[in-house]
Amino acid sequence: MPDLLRIQTEHFELSVWCNDIVKRQKVHTDTIRKRESKLDSVQNKNKIDATSVMRFSPALTVKEAVILDNKIIVDGLDIELLSFIEPLFFENVQYQFEWLFFDNIEQAYLAHRVKAVNDGFRFSKGKGSIPARLTGTINTGNDVGWMRLPLCYLLAGKEYRCNFTFEVLPTKMDLHSDLPAMYQAIDETYPLWRFSFAEKTEQDVAKGKQKGHFPLLWLANFGTLREQFEKGLKVITQAPHSRLQTKVSYTRAIRLKGRVSHHLSSRVKEDFSNGIFEKRYRIEKKQLSVDTPENRFIKAAISKCKKQLTEFDCKLRENNKTPDNQRLSDTFLTEINSWQKPLHKILNQSFMKEVGPYNGLSHESLVLQQKTGYSTVYRVWQELKFYLDVFSSQSSISMKSISEIYEVWCFLELRKILINDLGFKDKTSKRKSLVLNDYLEYQLKDGFAGAFEFEREDGFRAKLAHEPIFGKKSNDILSYLVTQKPDIVLEVQLPQPSDKRFVWLFDAKYRIKTQASRFEDEDTDNADYVPDDAINQMHRYRDALIRISRNSSSNIDSKSRPVFGAFALYPGFFDQESDTNPYKNAISEIGIGAFAMLPSGNGKTSCYWLRNFLTSQLGVISQNGVINYSAQSLNENLYVQEAARIPYYGMKQSLYSNLIMTIALGGKRSRNDEYFSGFDNGTAKWYHLPKKTFLNEFKLHIAKEIQFLALASTSDSDSKSKSIDKIWPIKNMTLVARGIITKEQSGKTSDSDELYYLFELGKPLLLKDTIKNVPHRPISKSMKLTTLTLLECTHNFSDIKSVYTEALT
Numbered sequence: 001m002p003d004l005l006r007i008q009t010e011h012f013e014l015s016v017w018c019n020d021i022v023k024r025q026k027v028h029t030d031t032i033r034k035r036e037s038k039l040d041s042v043q044n045k046n047k048i049d050a051t052s053v054m055r056f057s058p059a060l061t062v063k064e065a066v067i068l069d070n071k072i073i074v075d076g077l078d079i080e081l082l083s084f085i086e087p088l089f090f091e092n093v094q095y096q097f098e099w100l101f102f103d104n105i106e107q108a109y110l111a112h113r114v115k116a117v118n119d120g121f122r123f124s125k126g127k128g129s130i131p132a133r134l135t136g137t138i139n140t141g142n143d144v145g146w147m148r149l150p151l152c153y154l155l156a157g158k159e160y161r162c163n164f165t166f167e168v169l170p171t172k173m174d175l176h177s178d179l180p181a182m183y184q185a186i187d188e189t190y191p192l193w194r195f196s197f198a199e200k201t202e203q204d205v206a207k208g209k210q211k212g213h214f215p216l217l218w219l220a221n222f223g224t225l226r227e228q229f230e231k232g233l234k235v236i237t238q239a240p241h242s243r244l245q246t247k248v249s250y251t252r253a254i255r256l257k258g259r260v261s262h263h264l265s266s267r268v269k270e271d272f273s274n275g276i277f278e279k280r281y282r283i284e285k286k287q288l289s290v291d292t293p294e295n296r297f298i299k300a301a302i303s304k305c306k307k308q309l310t311e312f313d314c315k316l317r318e319n320n321k322t323p324d325n326q327r328l329s330d331t332f333l334t335e336i337n338s339w340q341k342p343l344h345k346i347l348n349q350s351f352m353k354e355v356g357p358y359n360g361l362s363h364e365s366l367v368l369q370q371k372t373g374y375s376t377v378y379r380v381w382q383e384l385k386f387y388l389d390v391f392s393s394q395s396s397i398s399m400k401s402i403s404e405i406y407e408v409w410c411f412l413e414l415r416k417i418l419i420n421d422l423g424f425k426d427k428t429s430k431r432k433s434l435v436l437n438d439y440l441e442y443q444l445k446d447g448f449a450g451a452f453e454f455e456r457e458d459g460f461r462a463k464l465a466h467e468p469i470f471g472k473k474s475n476d477i478l479s480y481l482v483t484q485k486p487d488i489v490l491e492v493q494l495p496q497p498s499d500k501r502f503v504w505l506f507d508a509k510y511r512i513k514t515q516a517s518r519f520e521d522e523d524t525d526n527a528d529y530v531p532d533d534a535i536n537q538m539h540r541y542r543d544a545l546i547r548i549s550r551n552s553s554s555n556i557d558s559k560s561r562p563v564f565g566a567f568a569l570y571p572g573f574f575d576q577e578s579d580t581n582p583y584k585n586a587i588s589e590i591g592i593g594a595f596a597m598l599p600s601g602n603g604k605t606s607c608y609w610l611r612n613f614l615t616s617q618l619g620v621i622s623q624n625g626v627i628n629y630s631a632q633s634l635n636e637n638l639y640v641q642e643a644a645r646i647p648y649y650g651m652k653q654s655l656y657s658n659l660i661m662t663i664a665l666g667g668k669r670s671r672n673d674e675y676f677s678g679f680d681n682g683t684a685k686w687y688h689l690p691k692k693t694f695l696n697e698f699k700l701h702i703a704k705e706i707q708f709l710a711l712a713s714t715s716d717s718d719s720k721s722k723s724i725d726k727i728w729p730i731k732n733m734t735l736v737a738r739g740i741i742t743k744e745q746s747g748k749t750s751d752s753d754e755l756y757y758l759f760e761l762g763k764p765l766l767l768k769d770t771i772k773n774v775p776h777r778p779i780s781k782s783m784k785l786t787t788l789t790l791l792e793c794t795h796n797f798s799d800i801k802s803v804y805t806e807a808l809t
Contacts, residue, residue, distance in 0.1 A: 004088050004095075005054075006066040011103060011155065014164065016088075017096045024090045027171045057163040089168045091144050091402070097121075098135045099151060105132040108153035111161075111335070117149075143401050144168050144179070170402055172512050172571040173598060179402070181599035182409040189412055229305075229380045230342050235373030236298060240351050242288040250280040290351045293358075294367045294374060299347070300358035301381045306343040313337055407508040410569045410597055411466050411488050414506065415452055417611050418490075422618050424454035424462055459495025460618070464488070470545055477503070477562055479544045486541050486566075492618060504617075505541050505566040509534045512570060527582060528572030530594040538566035538592045564617075564644060565591040569610075572596030576608035587613065591643030654705040656803060658788035661698075663689070664712040664722050664776035675747030679713050682726060682764050686745035687711065691735065691755040697783045702804065703757060706730060708765075710791060712774035712782055724771040724797075726764035727788065734758050773797050 005016040056062070067088075089095070099108065104126060110118045121136030140147060149164045173179065253268045260268075264281060271279055346352065368378040418424040428451075451465035471483040488506040493499070513529035547562040567587070574581075574596050583593030595610040647653035665679060678684035687709060694703060708729055712722035738752040745758065774797045775781040782797075785804045794800050 003066070004068060006064075007062060008064040009056075009060045009062055011101060011105075011153070011160070013100045013102070015098050015100070017098075018088075018093060021088060021090070021093070024093060024171055025086045028087060028090065028169065054164070054166045057165065060162060087167075087169050089147065089166050091140055091168055091170050094137055094139045096135070096137050097149070098133055099153075101126070101132045101134075101153065103155055106154040106157075108132065108134040108151065110134075110136070111150040111152050112148070140168050141401060144170050172510065178571075178599045179405070182405055185412055185599075186405070186408055189415075225380045226339055228376055232373045232376030232380065233298070233302065233342070233346050236377065237346060237349050237351075239373070240290045241292055241294050241367050241371060241374065242290045243292055247285050247287055247289075249283045249285070251283050252278065252280055256281070256283075290354050291356050292367075294365055295351075295355045296358040297365075297368065298374070298377060299352055299355045301377065302343050302347055306340055306347070309340050309343070313340070403508075403510040406510040406571065407487050408466070409599075410506065410508040411464070413597065413607050414488060414490065414610075415464055417607065417614055418454055418462060418464065421611055421615060422456070424456050424460075426452060427455050428453045461493045461495075463491045465491070477545050477547050480546065482544065484541060484544050488569075501562065502564050503545075503562045505538070505545075505563055506569055507534065507537060507541070507566070508569045510571060512572060528570070528574070528596060529582060530568045530570040530572070534568040534570065535592065535594065538568055538594075542566045542592065567592070568594040569597050570594055571598050573598055576606070581609045584609075587643075588641070589643060590646070591641075652704065654707075656705070656707075656787055658707055659702075659705050659804070660708040660710050660727065660786050660788055660791055661706045662710040662712065662724065662774070662782060662784045662786065662791075662797070662800065664774055664779055664782035665714075666779065671747030672743075676713070679711060679726075684728070685761055686741075687728070687759045687761060688738075688741055688746050688756045689759070690738075691757060693779065694757060697780055698785065698804075702785070703733060703735075706733075706785075708788065709759060709761070710771075710786075712771075712776065712797075721772065722774040722776050722782070724774060725767050727767065727791070728759075728764045729762040730759050731762045732760040767792070769795050771795060771797055771800070 003015045003017050004021060005014070007014045101108065108123050110121050112118050117138065120138060121134055123134045124132060126132035134151070134153075138147075138149075145168060147166055147168050151162045151164065153160050170179075253271070256264075256268075267281065271277075368374050415426075419426060451463045451468075454462040454464070456462075465488070467485050467487060468489050469483060469485050470477055470479045472478060472480060486505045487508050490504045490506070491501055492503075493501045509530060511531050511534070513531045542561070542563040542565075545561070545563055547560045549558045549560065565587070572594075576596070581587070581593075581595065583595075587593035595607075595613070597610065598606050665676070668676065675684075708727050710724045710727055712724045714722050734757075735755055736758050738750045738754045738756050741750070741756060741758055743749045771791070771794055784800055784802050786800050786802055790801045790803070
């Protein structure tokens with residue numbers, strides 16, 4: 001493949017090469033077109049810009065520029081690609097850069113602030129006809145934004161510096177619409193978290209309203225404004241401001257010189273006549289002095305900046321000492337150290353020694369606002385002092401990688417869903433959720449220490465934690481072998497007295513599946529899918545985490561699986577209100593899957609699938625303020641789902657250990673008397689029920705959970721209603737055609753192919769009190785699900801409390 005870019009200047013030729021950029025360009029173009037096709041007419045007015053801009057700073061005379069074998073005519077200064085040129089630089093792509101020098105270069109190197117970038121380049125001196133060159137490779141990973149490569153080289157003893165700047169684009173989202181939306185959402189909750197000290201790329205810093213002291217932004221702004229600051233100070237040292245000030249001294253008469261006022265001469269004569277010769281007299285003189293409020297302000301500003309830089313320098317050098325922690329380049333550390341030297345030099349100026357301590361300005365100073373030099377320093381100082389409110393539009397600073405940004409944005413979107421859609425209120429105590437690390441960056445307090453805590457009117461409580469750690473020594477939920485650290489954990493606890501807690505895991509993956517697995521057919525719908533390894537990781541999380549429930553009285557630990565679902569979150573683009581989640585079936589069947597999440601112009605549509613899933617799991621507040629799930633119904637709703645009901649092979653899984661189905665026996669209708677007498681005297685061994693009759697009342701899986709049958713037979717005293725006096729344990733249950741059921745089992749024969757449940761019964765349990773008034777026409781009125789405990793304390797059928805309401809059809 002030809003060079004992506006080749007630029008020839010006076011001293012060198014820069015060439016950039018990549019193995020294959022066509023696929024990335026196609027993915028990027030398809031993403032743009034897909035988004036534009038689904039945007040409404042208003043949004044379509046601002047089409048997504050797919051062009052690239054590359055710059056040299058300072059401007060260099062360019063003799064020739066070639067982009068993908070297309071010669072670009074330039075005017076000798078900056079380079080700007082034409083609008084039809086597709087972008088060249090993308091995330092997670094390996095690029096090779098080579099500077100080929102025409103002259104005898106003594107040394108060449110990159111002065112990037114990140115040590116890993118500089119270490120990836122090698123300089124080769126020229127020999128004979130072989131020119132000197134600097135070559136290396138760069139892969140920005142998930143860092144997007146402006147990539148600045150500061151080239152330094154020595155030619156004839158003179159050092160030259162040239163910055164080559166280009167924009168690295170993401171392929172899975174729009175850099176100029178999605179990313180700012182994520183920044184805005186993150187800044188509302190975690191101001192300043194997204195800024196990073198030293199990454200491969202940088203981004204422009206917009207004006208913000210964040211308050212507080214954040215050293216990283218101070219440093220970023222100082223680096224931008226430093227030259228203006230130093231130029232203003234240089235002007236001040238050449239012509240420092242001074243003003244006439246009254247100087248008071250007390251002098252003997254014999255030392256008085258020059259012209260003396262009439263009043264003073266009269267006093268001296270009078271004292272001499274009285275024999276007073278040693279008295280000192282108050283003398284006031286006007287003279288120029290640099291000890292002015294304005295110079296005191298300048299001295300205080302310089303001292304503050306120097307002190308701040310010294311603290312940065314010492315801290316960063318200390319943290320960069322160990323080989324495993326060498327993130328910053330020596331060039332960058334030397335540059336920070338060099339910023340202090342001009343300030344130190346100015347503080348040692350002779351006139352500065354005459355300037356006293358700064359005590360504030362009693363009134364506005366025209367000198368600071370208008371005088372050359374002073375106005376520059378004053379303006380720069382105001383920007384540095386209020387850097388959180390008055391950002392310069394020229395400031396640039398590194399951001400955390402886009403994968404980290406996406407992860408925290410997903411975390412905060414989940415919080416919004418809990419508050420705005422599920423009716424939870426944030427009850428998180430006011431504590432610091434961000435802490436400074438060794439590189440002056442803010443980090444989230446990971447785990448449940450920095451979790452959001454919520455409550456709802458119905459007593460439900462929830463926790464939303466970022467990257468909690470589950471290891472061998474964890475208190476409640478642990479991992480026996482390998483420590484697990486999912487991105488997002490949502491834990492919901494039922495109201496008291498229940499102590500049941502349900503956990504859902506989410507892992508944000510800033511990746512999209514670009515090709516079908518070799519075990520699958522090729523995707524023909526051109527939809528976005530999450531990578532296979534992300535789904536495999538969801539299986540790992542659910543299998544690895546075990547909840548330990550400790551019984552203090554019996555000192556016995558019981559194990560259970562706490563995770564009711566594990567889902568990947570990925571930047572797939574869909575019209576979620578009309579499209580179907582490609583993972584919908586897997587989520588329903590096994591509780592594993594993925595949800596596409598991206599900021600969109602429609603607001604809620606970006607998380608529509610996830611929002612619907614959580615409302616189906618946890619309930620939602622209706623317009624009249626009523627929550628559609630009670631504690632019992634939520635409990636049963638979660639356990640009734642297919643994903644929560646998959647047992648190990650050969651075992652059963654049930655919510656109620658003594659679940660009973662009540663149902664009335666059918667009429668005689670040509671059945672023999674022996675069949676009914678078996679139920680009366682307790683010798684019956686079989687009971688059959690049409691499958692369609694069962695499914696008209698209950699969901700299919702309930703048939704496997706029923707442990708007992710409460711069969712109502714006709715009362716001797718009242719033939720119009722039936723009563724229950726026995727509870728029949730179920731030994732086995734099968735689903736067979738009616739024709740297979742024998743006369744001994746059913747009381748009569750039939751050749752029908754209709755499916756029936758055939759229950760094999762054990763010896764019955766006698767109830768102390770008969771349950772009366774059981775309706776039997778139609779038979780569905782006699783069908784209820786209850787428990788043995790609830791049935792024992794009931795005398796009338798209408799008083800029986802039902803359970804498993806979520807299992808009703």
